[in-house]
Amino acid sequence: MPLKFVRNDITKMNVDAIVNAANTKLQMGGGVCGAIFEAAGARLLQVECNQIGGCEVGDAVITKGYQLPAKYVIHAVGPIWQGGGNNEEALLKSCYSSAMTLAVEHGLSSIAFPLISSGIYGYPKDEALRVAVTAISEFLMKHELEVYLVMFDKKAFVLSQKLVASIDQYIDDHYVDERMVSERHRGLEHYEVEELESANRPSARVSRDMSLDERLSRLDESFSAMLLRLIDEKGMTDVEAYKRANIDRRLFSKIRSNPDYNPSKATAIAFAIALGLNLRETRELLGKAGYTLSRSSRFDLIVAYFIELEVYDIFKINEVLFAYDQSLLGA
Numbered sequence: 001m002p003l004k005f006v007r008n009d010i011t012k013m014n015v016d017a018i019v020n021a022a023n024t025k026l027q028m029g030g031g032v033c034g035a036i037f038e039a040a041g042a043r044l045l046q047v048e049c050n051q052i053g054g055c056e057v058g059d060a061v062i063t064k065g066y067q068l069p070a071k072y073v074i075h076a077v078g079p080i081w082q083g084g085g086n087n088e089e090a091l092l093k094s095c096y097s098s099a100m101t102l103a104v105e106h107g108l109s110s111i112a113f114p115l116i117s118s119g120i121y122g123y124p125k126d127e128a129l130r131v132a133v134t135a136i137s138e139f140l141m142k143h144e145l146e147v148y149l150v151m152f153d154k155k156a157f158v159l160s161q162k163l164v165a166s167i168d169q170y171i172d173d174h175y176v177d178e179r180m181v182s183e184r185h186r187g188l189e190h191y192e193v194e195e196l197e198s199a200n201r202p203s204a205r206v207s208r209d210m211s212l213d214e215r216l217s218r219l220d221e222s223f224s225a226m227l228l229r230l231i232d233e234k235g236m237t238d239v240e241a242y243k244r245a246n247i248d249r250r251l252f253s254k255i256r257s258n259p260d261y262n263p264s265k266a267t268a269i270a271f272a273i274a275l276g277l278n279l280r281e282t283r284e285l286l287g288k289a290g291y292t293l294s295r296s297s298r299f300d301l302i303v304a305y306f307i308e309l310e311v312y313d314i315f316k317i318n319e320v321l322f323a324y325d326q327s328l329l330g331a
Helices: 031-040 042-052 088-105 125-140 161-174 178-186 190-200 212-216 223-233 238-244 249-257 265-274 279-288 298-308 314-323
Strands: 003-007 017-022 060-064 072-077 110-113 146-151
Touching: 003 125, 003 314, 017 031, 031 042, 042 060, 060 088, 072 088, 088 110, 088 125, 125 146, 125 314, 161 298, 161 314, 223 249, 223 279, 238 249, 238 265, 265 279, 265 298, 265 314, 279 298, 298 314
Parallel strands: 003 146, 017 072, 017 110, 110 146
Antiparallel strands: 060 072
């Protein structure tokens, strides 16, 4: 199941378990920890935490959710930032994997995390985010779990200034207003014009004199057929493909079982990223579902930016899309 970035109050997440950024004594604290205790019913939750007694840094324990929408609270103890030389990264990564392991062991299907250690524990937010995404994505390659990374507000989500500047420059260089599209088309390089026209022209096998029934009988390869063919050609398993695409197994089953399945654009692009397709190949796959990459869409330009750089980490791309208030890739 996929990783999703959301901007929300974690205490309001309707999932099987939410994660509390806890302290080693499992006592009610401030920030996210205090908010979770209050929403759950501080007295009830504290009694159960006292019965457990404590939790080591990098580990996690589980309690009931009480008055929360979530059935359970998983308390994960993150490291205090001390400059990065005291095993902080390994301990923080262990927090996420320990919490997700508990969720799987208890038969849970969904879990929501805050950005652990990034508050009063002082872990730099960009580094905390990188560790979180790495730990979660590695876990999801081996397990089925729906994971949410919850940010209370946009200030909690930080991209490096170098990356922001690079993406902004790419958007400025490539953005085309819709009213300029036809004029821009006249000025395209030959290979770009050919690419646009080949994506939109009817199949060469279809003539003007053919009836509608004859045309429909000569449909090109469907999205589903092309996707399954590419997965085989890339030497991937189905599981590897849908996990790299941040796609739910159930959705992939629908695509595989229905030759005429028409995915959302985000799903189609997610598979292009998972398969490591270049821009031409991506447009071809999108075309099978009736989509394209537009130079008048910030979403499309951000996707194209990463494809041109041959960066096919869907979670990294989703980090950037989230920061730019765009739709995310995957299910």
